Amino acid sequence: MSKERIKISEDLYDIMPSDYQDLVKSATYGKEDRGWKDIGNSKELIEQHSLCAGCPESMAFRYILASLPNPEDTVMVGSTGCTSLVFPMVAVHNIHSLFGNQNAIATGLKRALSVRFPGRTKDVVVLAGDGATVDIGLDMTLQAWFRQEKFTTICFDNELYANTGGQESGLMQKGFVAKMAPVGKLFDKVRLPEIARESGCHYVIQCTVSKPSLIEKVVRNAVMIAREIGPTYLQLYTPCILEIGKNSMEGLQEMRDSEKPTERFAYREYISEPAKQLLAEVSAKDKEKKAAAKQLASQGA
Amino acid sequence: MGICLPNPGEAHINGVIVPEEKAYEEAAKQFLMAKVPTLFPGPLVLWAWNEKAAKKATAIRHLYNTLKECVQPGQTPMLIPMPDYRPKYPKINPEVEINPNHPNLTIWHNKIDCCMFIGVHCHQANLSLKIIRGGTSCYTIAMCAQAGHEDAMLSFRDASVEKIMKLADAVKRLKGSVKPRLTSAKHGA
Ligand SMILES: Cc1ncc(C[n+]2csc(CCOP(=O)(O)OP(=O)(O)O)c2C)c(N)n1
Numbered sequence: 020m021s022k023e024r025i026k027i028s029e030d031l032y033d034i035m036p037s038d039y040q041d042l043v044k045s046a047t048y049g050k051e052d053r054g055w056k057d058i059g060n061s062k063e064l065i066e067q068h069s070l071c072a073g074c075p076e077s078m079a080f081r082y083i084l085a086s087l088p089n090p091e092d093t094v095m096v097g098s099t100g101c102t103s104l105v106f107p108m109v110a111v112h113n114i115h116s117l118f119g120n121q122n123a124i125a126t127g128l129k130r131a132l133s134v135r136f137p138g139r140t141k142d143v144v145v146l147a148g149d150g151a152t153v154d155i156g157l158d159m160t161l162q163a164w165f166r167q168e169k170f171t172t173i174c175f176d177n178e179l180y181a182n183t184g185g186q187e188s189g190l191m192q193k194g195f196v197a198k199m200a201p202v203g204k205l206f207d208k209v210r211l212p213e214i215a216r217e218s219g220c221h222y223v224i225q226c227t228v229s230k231p232s233l234i235e236k237v238v239r240n241a242v243m244i245a246r247e248i249g250p251t252y253l254q255l256y257t258p259c260i261l262e263i264g265k266n267s268m269e270g271l272q273e274m275r276d277s278e279k280p281t282e283r284f285a286y287r288e289y290i291s292e293p294a295k296q297l298l299a300e301v302s303a304k305d306k307e308k309k310a311a312a313k314q315l316a317s318q319g320a
Numbered sequence: 321m322g323i324c325l326p327n328p329g330e331a332h333i334n335g336v337i338v339p340e341e342k343a344y345e346e347a348a349k350q351f352l353m354a355k356v357p358t359l360f361p362g363p364l365v366l367w368a369w370n371e372k373a374a375k376k377a378t379a380i381r382h383l384y385n386t387l388k389e390c391v392q393p394g395q396t397p398m399l400i401p402m403p404d405y406r407p408k409y410p411k412i413n414p415e416v417e418i419n420p421n422h423p424n425l426t427i428w429h430n431k432i433d434c435c436m437f438i439g440v441h442c443h444q445a446n447l448s449l450k451i452i453r454g455g456t457s458c459y460t461i462a463m464c465a466q467a468g469h470e471d472a473m474l475s476f477r478d479a480s481v482e483k484i485m486k487l488a489d490a491v492k493r494l495k496g497s498v499k500p501r502l503t504s505a506k507h508g509a
């Protein structure tokens with residue numbers, strides 16, 4: 020599908036608020052090589068957000084939405100938390116699920132979409148906080164992976180329950196003291212990337228959102244692999260600057276500091292054999308396409 | 321006992337089943353009496369999903385133009401879109417769009433005292449109509465493409481281009497026959 024399906028009725032065009040007119044005019048729906056570089060040159064699929072000023076979740080949202088390979092045929096599933104306040108401003112179909120239920124909802128949705136639209140690629144992407152993914156929703160998260168459900172799970176890991184004022188989460192680091200967890204965490208950060216691998220995910224990435232090009236790559240890979248092979252998981256560090264006592268300008272530095280090779284958010288990836296094969300095929304096709312385009316251009320010149 | 325929905329060829333006015341012809345007249349009168357008669361087209365007609373949707377959009381524009389031609393000085397017809405159903409939290413501009421999750425904001429802001437929904441999916445229309453009825457004194461009309469709306473004060477069913485045009489004709493015919501209410505009602509609406 021492409022922009023052809025997203026048209027405003029001519030006779031009512033002038034009354035449409037400008038954000039919708041802009042979406043139709045210059046959003047990158049249907050653009051094959053869409054990515055973070057479109058930010059600034061085209062209408063983004065997020066209008067505004069209600070997160071705290073400088074919250075890295077907002078950067079993560081912008082990069083992810085710019086990188087989804089098929090936004091017009093994607094349904095995102097969210098859960099309660101700071102992320103849920105952003106979804107009403109997102110121009111990709113999305114469903115808000117009861118806290119923790121996101122992977123169960125996504126399972127039914129993905130299956131229903133494959134029955135309803137057998138000939139069309141429909142991607143499902145879950146996007147939820149660490150509390151939703153790892154604590155209250157862990158059962159749903161794992162069961163979907165065990166069952167090899169074909170969708171991507173993205174966890175915005177800010178290492179606590181931010182939206183409710185800073186309670187302890189399974190992904191919080193050992194010893195961390197938060198506003199509503201004054202004793203300090205007594206056990207280690209849950210190793211969800213390892214659990215994801217053992218539970219059957221074919222592509223598992225842990226990183227921060229400091230580099231848009233990296234987010235573009237991992238989001239594209241995760242969606243492609245989920246489409247063809249099975250579950251994929253991205254754990255992205257999006258620090259809650261409010262809860263760790265940083266100001267609006269300090270989120271990026273916090274992520275850079277935490278992704279150093281010895282730190283807890285050093286880049287880590289796991290790719291299963293079938294997923295490796297798929298990525299190699301995709302990359303070979305891309306190269307072929309680029310070579311053909313180059314040849315065409317040189318012939319034209 | 322609840323409100324029965326009209327059968328084909330009928331409409332309801334305040335829950336009473338009437339022949340459709342009577343509803344055209346009543347809806348036209350309500351528009352012509354209102355200080356701010358307003359059309360709320362929804363996603364089913366704002367977006368050109370198919371030829372039929374685009375044709376309905378043209379008919380709605382015609383109805384709006386007719387209203388503008390037929391009202392008297394001091395009356396201000398409006399055409400305000402409901403582009404989708406996202407709650408648009410935390411900010412919506414109620415002046416230029418209406419949202420089914422807080423439609424009362426648009427009614428209050430623009431002091432709308434008579435409105436018609438068209439091209440809004442049933443569930444969202446019901447939600448909006450209920451909220452408007454509960455919180456404002458705006459007269460609500462539904463030009464429904466299905467079986468009609470019990471939550472509207474006046475509801476057509478099986479909306480089509482022809483029916484929208486027929487309503488425009490009724491407005492033209494009844495121009496000048498009723499006295500406009502030139503003060504707005506209590507709650508802004
Ligand atoms: C079933 C249910 N339980 C508890 C809550 C209360 N609640 C709302 S947000 C939240 C924490 C969210 O934490 P996380 O998933 O990490 O997202 P964040 O706000 O940190 O981005 C909780 C416990 C709820 N809304 N629903």
Ligand code: SF4
Binds near residue numbers: 070259
């Ligand atoms: S509370 Fe934390 S995670 Fe939530 S919006 Fe504010 S900075 Fe971001």
Ligand SMILES: [Mg+2]
Binds near residue numbers: 150180
């Ligand atoms: Mg969290």
